Amino acid sequence: MKDEYVKEIDEEIGQVTKYSDMEQYAGNFSNVYKKGTKYYSIKGINKNDYIAVEVGSGKYKKAVRESEYIFADHSNGNINEGKFADKAVNVLFIFTLGVFVIVFIVIKVKR
Numbered sequence: 001m002k003d004e005y006v007k008e009i010d011e012e013i014g015q016v017t018k019y020s021d022m023e024q025y026a027g028n029f030s031n032v033y034k035k036g037t038k039y040y041s042i043k044g045i046n047k048n049d050y051i052a053v054e055v056g057s058g059k060y061k062k063a064v065r066e067s068e069y070i071f072a073d074h075s076n077g078n079i080n081e082g083k084f085a086d087k088a089v090n091v092l093f094i095f096t097l098g099v100f101v102i103v104f105i106v107i108k109v110k111r
Contacts, residue, residue: 001032002062006052009040009060013047039063 016037018029030037038054041047042062052060 001053002064004062006040006042006060006062008043009052010043011041012038013041013051014039 014028016030016033016035017027018025019035020029021031033053040052040060042050042052048065051063051065053063055061
């Protein structure tokens with residue numbers, strides 16, 4: 001969000017469909033604005049670059065569209081958290097496997 005107010009909005013393009021400051025959801029969820037907060041296009045500006053978010057009666061703040069939000073959907077076994085999360089899971093797996101192997105060797109040597 002910009003600290004800039006918009007005066008000339010165009011048309012409604014969507015709204016917050018779910019609010020949560022604890023969980024992440026797909027779609028138009030927000031961790032700042034309540035469910036039902038409306039989004040508008042701004043006159044003369046491409047809605048893929050900036051939109052206006054209604055922050056009060058007749059007041060709209062400019063929001064920048066930087067990139068697509070990446071959502072982790074664990075409900076159907078798909079994880080879409082990006083490359084960093086995939087590497088972290090691999091490192092954790094290798095570390096756990098290494099600890100298991102070391103414990104196994106120590107037990108065998110002591111016998």
